[in-house]
Amino acid sequence: xxxxxxxGKTIPFEAGDSIIRAAEKAGVExxxxxxxxxxxxxxxxxxxxxxxxxxxxxxAMMLDIVEWDEKLGDYKAVRKPKLQPSCQFMxxxxxxxxxxxxxxxxxxxxGVQEFLLLNHPVDCPICDQAGECKLQDYWLEHQKxxxxxxxxxxxxxxxxxxxxxxxxxAERCVMCTRCIRFMDEVAKDPVLDMRERGNLKEVIVAPGRxxxxxxxxxxxHVCPVGALTSKDFRFKARVWFLKTAKTVCQGxxxxxxxxxxxxxxxxxxxxxxxxDNEAVNKYWMCDEGMLSYRDVTSNRVPGALVGGxxxxxxxxxxxAKKRFGSVQKSSIAFVLSAKHSLEDNLALFELAELCASxxxxxxxxxxxxxxxxxxxxxxxxxTAGVKNLAPEAKSFADLLADxxxxxxxHVIALGGAAPTEEVxxxxxxEGLVTxxxxxGPITGAAHVVxxxxxxxxxxxxxxxxxxxxxxxxxxxxxxxxxxxxxKLVGKLAVAIGVEPSWTTLKDVRSMLVATxxxxxxxxxxxxxxx
Amino acid sequence: xxxxxxxxxxxxxVKDGHTLAVYEREAQGYQAAKKVLTxxxxxxxxxxxxxxxxxxxxxxxxxxxxxxxxxRPHATKPAYLVLNADEGEPGTHKDRTLMEENPHSVIEGCIxxxxxxxxxxxxxxxxxxxxxxxxxxxxxxxEARAKGYLGKTPFGKAYPVDVHVHTGAGAYICGEETSLxxxxxxxxxxxxxxxxxxxxxxxFGCPTTVNNLETIGIVPSxxxxxxxxxxxxxxxxxxxxxxxxxxxxxxxxxxxxxxxxAVGPTLRELVYDVGGGVLGDKPLWAIIPGGSSTPVLRxxxxxxxxxxxxxxxxxxxxxxxxxxxxxxxxxxLGTMLGTCCITVMAEGTSPVAAMxxxxxxxxxxxxxxxxxxxEGSGWLVRICDKLMAGTATMAELDTLHSVxxxxxxxxxxxxxxGTAMPALGFLKKFRKDFEAYxxxxxxxxxxxxxxxxxxxxxxxxxxxxxxAE
Numbered sequence: 001x002x003x004x005x006x007x008g009k010t011i012p013f014e015a016g017d018s019i020i021r022a023a024e025k026a027g028v029e030x031x032x033x034x035x036x037x038x039x040x041x042x043x044x045x046x047x048x049x050x051x052x053x054x055x056x057x058x059x060a061m062m063l064d065i066v067e068w069d070e071k072l073g074d075y076k077a078v079r080k081p082k083l084q085p086s087c088q089f090m091x092x093x094x095x096x097x098x099x100x101x102x103x104x105x106x107x108x109x110x111g112v113q114e115f116l117l118l119n120h121p122v123d124c125p126i127c128d129q130a131g132e133c134k135l136q137d138y139w140l141e142h143q144k145x146x147x148x149x150x151x152x153x154x155x156x157x158x159x160x161x162x163x164x165x166x167x168x169x170a171e172r173c174v175m176c177t178r179c180i181r182f183m184d185e186v187a188k189d190p191v192l193d194m195r196e197r198g199n200l201k202e203v204i205v206a207p208g209r210x211x212x213x214x215x216x217x218x219x220x221h222v223c224p225v226g227a228l229t230s231k232d233f234r235f236k237a238r239v240w241f242l243k244t245a246k247t248v249c250q251g252x253x254x255x256x257x258x259x260x261x262x263x264x265x266x267x268x269x270x271x272x273x274x275x276d277n278e279a280v281n282k283y284w285m286c287d288e289g290m291l292s293y294r295d296v297t298s299n300r301v302p303g304a305l306v307g308g309x310x311x312x313x314x315x316x317x318x319x320a321k322k323r324f325g326s327v328q329k330s331s332i333a334f335v336l337s338a339k340h341s342l343e344d345n346l347a348l349f350e351l352a353e354l355c356a357s358x359x360x361x362x363x364x365x366x367x368x369x370x371x372x373x374x375x376x377x378x379x380x381x382x383t384a385g386v387k388n389l390a391p392e393a394k395s396f397a398d399l400l401a402d403x404x405x406x407x408x409x410h411v412i413a414l415g416g417a418a419p420t421e422e423v424x425x426x427x428x429x430e431g432l433v434t435x436x437x438x439x440g441p442i443t444g445a446a447h448v449v450x451x452x453x454x455x456x457x458x459x460x461x462x463x464x465x466x467x468x469x470x471x472x473x474x475x476x477x478x479x480x481x482x483x484x485x486x487k488l489v490g491k492l493a494v495a496i497g498v499e500p501s502w503t504t505l506k507d508v509r510s511m512l513v514a515t516x517x518x519x520x521x522x523x524x525x526x527x528x529x530x
Numbered sequence: 531x532x533x534x535x536x537x538x539x540x541x542x543x544v545k546d547g548h549t550l551a552v553y554e555r556e557a558q559g560y561q562a563a564k565k566v567l568t569x570x571x572x573x574x575x576x577x578x579x580x581x582x583x584x585x586x587x588x589x590x591x592x593x594x595x596x597x598x599x600x601x602r603p604h605a606t607k608p609a610y611l612v613l614n615a616d617e618g619e620p621g622t623h624k625d626r627t628l629m630e631e632n633p634h635s636v637i638e639g640c641i642x643x644x645x646x647x648x649x650x651x652x653x654x655x656x657x658x659x660x661x662x663x664x665x666x667x668x669x670x671x672x673e674a675r676a677k678g679y680l681g682k683t684p685f686g687k688a689y690p691v692d693v694h695v696h697t698g699a700g701a702y703i704c705g706e707e708t709s710l711x712x713x714x715x716x717x718x719x720x721x722x723x724x725x726x727x728x729x730x731x732x733x734f735g736c737p738t739t740v741n742n743l744e745t746i747g748i749v750p751s752x753x754x755x756x757x758x759x760x761x762x763x764x765x766x767x768x769x770x771x772x773x774x775x776x777x778x779x780x781x782x783x784x785x786x787x788x789x790x791x792a793v794g795p796t797l798r799e800l801v802y803d804v805g806g807g808v809l810g811d812k813p814l815w816a817i818i819p820g821g822s823s824t825p826v827l828r829x830x831x832x833x834x835x836x837x838x839x840x841x842x843x844x845x846x847x848x849x850x851x852x853x854x855x856x857x858x859x860x861x862x863l864g865t866m867l868g869t870c871c872i873t874v875m876a877e878g879t880s881p882v883a884a885m886x887x888x889x890x891x892x893x894x895x896x897x898x899x900x901x902x903x904x905e906g907s908g909w910l911v912r913i914c915d916k917l918m919a920g921t922a923t924m925a926e927l928d929t930l931h932s933v934x935x936x937x938x939x940x941x942x943x944x945x946x947x948g949t950a951m952p953a954l955g956f957l958k959k960f961r962k963d964f965e966a967y968x969x970x971x972x973x974x975x976x977x978x979x980x981x982x983x984x985x986x987x988x989x990x991x992x993x994x995x996x997x998a999e
Contacts, residue, residue, distance in 0.1 A: 088723050
């Protein structure tokens with residue numbers, strides 16, 4: 001692999017890597033605002049300027065500037081080398097680049113940082129970006145000088161609504177154009193642009209349009225400062241109080257890697273942010289996915305139900321025992337769910353094995369909108385995982401047919417979701433127990449509902465449409481009386497007279513290794529863009 | 531040495547001088563294009579053009595022939611010639627005379643230029659405000675088309691050439707070549723990153739040469755007389771600065787004008803012989819040599835060139851007013867030749883007011899794309915405003931140069947340097963005056979940019995009359 005030197009350190013690079021990209025991959029951050037690994041480089045913020053030493057047979061391009069000489073009582077002519085934006089300059093073999101070790105670079109960074117804050121309102125206490133703002137981080141790292149401009153700053157439009165999801169503050173904007181480029185290059189809807197000139201510049205939405213579509217929240221996420229804020233997250237939290245779980249979005253079969261931010265003090269979910277993974281979602285997530293953090297509380301089954309009435313879990317298990325205790329175990333049908341983790345599904349699959357039942361079905365949410373950016377038509381997070389686990393499992397339509405025909409009388413299911421709302425055939429069942437986190441057609445028809453923890457309330461594994469097995473961490477504590485699905489399967493097993501072969505998550509995971517599900521992906525690259 | 535010529539200006543002031551008939555009758559119009567297209571290959575044209583030593587007339591002074599030689603035929607894409615007539619530099623007013631008085635030299639230059647770089651289409655990008663210029667160019671194009679000089683087979687040669695006039699909206703930044711290309715394509719006029727250079731990826735993504743309008747306008751004259759002969763007209767032929775060009779004189783002179791001179795007049799000649807002397811016969815105080823972006827020169831400066839290899843060595847210790855003015859000699863004086871239109875300032879002019887005036891312009895015209903220029907240009911004006919208002923502190927005066935230093939070289943395009951260079955120039959040369967504005971809060975109220983009680987001669991005494999001399 002070819003290499004170049006950055007501050008004396010050897011940095012490998014691939015053809016086509018800019019200096020900043022190669023450094024980023026090597027774990028060295030060159031400060032920047034406008035550069036984003038997933039977007040084109042406009043080199044407009046000038047924060048990533050570096051000094052590139054000329055080759056042996058070349059001379060550096062020098063610029064005439066002045067310094068104030070106290071002794072002389074006059075200006076002194078000095079020269080400085082022309083610096084280059086590392087986001088635009090391609091890495092080349094043997095190149096010598098100076099950043100931290102060049103006084104010119106250090107001065108230029110401080111200069112850019114001062115310029116960016118010159119007309120900035122510095123309204124950090126009321127800014128949602130506080131705590132994750134590059135202006136804050138870089139002031140400390142690269143400027144540290146007191147304010148030299150004490151006059152009224154330039155005033156520009158504030159709290160401009162860009163659409164249903166985003167608010168814009170032109171005074172906080174550093175004009176990096178990331179949002180504009182994202183809408184143009186990734187969302188393929190160039191609805192944002194600039195108006196005016198010089199320090200009156202501002203981002204606008206194309207006249208007659210609003211910022212809409214499936215990727216508007218990403219504009220807020222790529223914004224390095226507090227210029228764009230999400231209406232959903234505005235004024236809800238201080239980010240430094242939040243904890244983050246590395247999870248996987250449950251919205252569709254793409255399985256976008258996400259950060260799930262929640263307040264551990266109140267166990268409150270607050271937002272999703274994309275987690276970079278070149279192989280899955282790159283740096284992006286869709287709006288529907290980003291807002292699906294709300295599924296932690298919306299439409300939940302917070303406690304056990306019998307005949308639709310809330311009861312204690314023990315009471316629900318007793319009811320299950322009554323309905324299933326005397327039934328031939330091998331005649332019980334089991335319904336896996338493409339919306340539940342492999343752990344939950346494996347536990348249920350294992351119970352079916354222990355019952356010597358061959359009647360396996362699979363349920364999940366119906367198909368929906370798709371595009372060629374991220375959104376998959378399959379709205380289930382684990383379709384591929386369930387298919388690998390039980391390739392012979394029959395469809396939900398088969399379950400309805402078999403129930404109508406009386407071939408199936410007792411069913412233990414996972415989840416509330418079904419591909420259809422029309423489930424009257426389930427009414428013919430003599431026993432239907434489901435272990436569900438969210439309400440759906442199956443919970444509506446079930447005699448007994450056991451309250452499962454949602455994906456973020458217990459660690460789980462999901463296999464996306466590309467067949468990649470991804471681990472989702474636990475975030476918030478389980479809502480109400482809910483418990484991890486695999487654990488409830490175990491309790492249900494005991495209730496119906498079967499001894500489960502697992503008691504801990506570790507037991508379930510070790511069984512998982514033995515299945516035909518593909519081996520885990522290496523952990524996703526955490527470096528790259530923010 | 532002052533040497534009046536009339537290659538470009540022969541038809542200036544002549545009745546109907548802008549028409550094809552007069553151009554052909556008086557100036558051997560389209561003979562050069564005919565000669566080139568019927569007797570030379572493309573390579574010969576570029577080689578010949580290099581010998582003319584025509585330094586770009588837009589301000590940077592890059593050799594035109596060398597720029598043409600960067601053009602390589604592309605397998606699938608066409609090439610374009612783009613003429614920059616977005617003349618917006620304060621104190622610059624030469625291209626406009628050419629478009630109004632001698633548009634056919636430009637059209638003929640386009641034919642030769644297109645042939646030389648392998649293009650079939652030339653765009654002339656003109657500022658919106660220049661209505662007569664656009665009308666004259668368009669009329670000239672129509673006449674040339676009607677005669678068949680533009681079209682499918684100019685001069686019988688199967689080499690189609692066409693020229694289009696494109697109107698800009700009057701933004702200074704669109705005079706920057708890549709901004710101009712963006713504007714030409716219908717985008718925001720913001721400079722592009724280089725590389726790639728326009729010769730590789732220019733207008734509409736195709737190989738493009740962007741030349742100043744005057745650069746192309748002088749091409750027919752050079753080819754008609756032979757490019758080497760043409761170059762020798764210049765006093766600076768020996769340092770590759772050839773031919774003749776339009777010089778402008780404005781500011782505190784009695785006769786502001788545009789004249790055509792062989793390259794190499796001195797500032798003294800421009801001020802006193804061409805410009806008729808300083809208004810009110812005041813002492814000469816300072817000169818901005820070539821458009822507002824070029825650092826100011828004090829009239830009392832002496833040449834400092836102790837190095838024997840310096841092109842200015844023979845003038846070492848002499849007044850800067852006696853140095854023949856060319857691209858490299860101006861650089862030797864620590865400034866730039868720029869567009870060759872000098873702005874003269876008489877004694878009594880306020881350097882603070884002058885700098886404020888220029889900084890207001892740069893703040894207003896900064897495209898705002900990159901940080902140092904967008905924010906720095908605004909900051910420079912603020913401090914200048916405070917100096918003029920008598921509210922600036924010494925600390926703020928001491929901030930000025932560091933703001934300019936932080937703009938210098940740190941921007942996407944040369945606009946940054948164009949802002950920082952004049953600011954640093956004024957500070958370096960007039961620091962004591964600036965300090966006086968901090969100490970005396972009333973200084974700004976007395977500051978002036980005009981010579982009281984004096985005005986220019988009427989326009990009728992201007993350009994045309996000069997050319998006829």
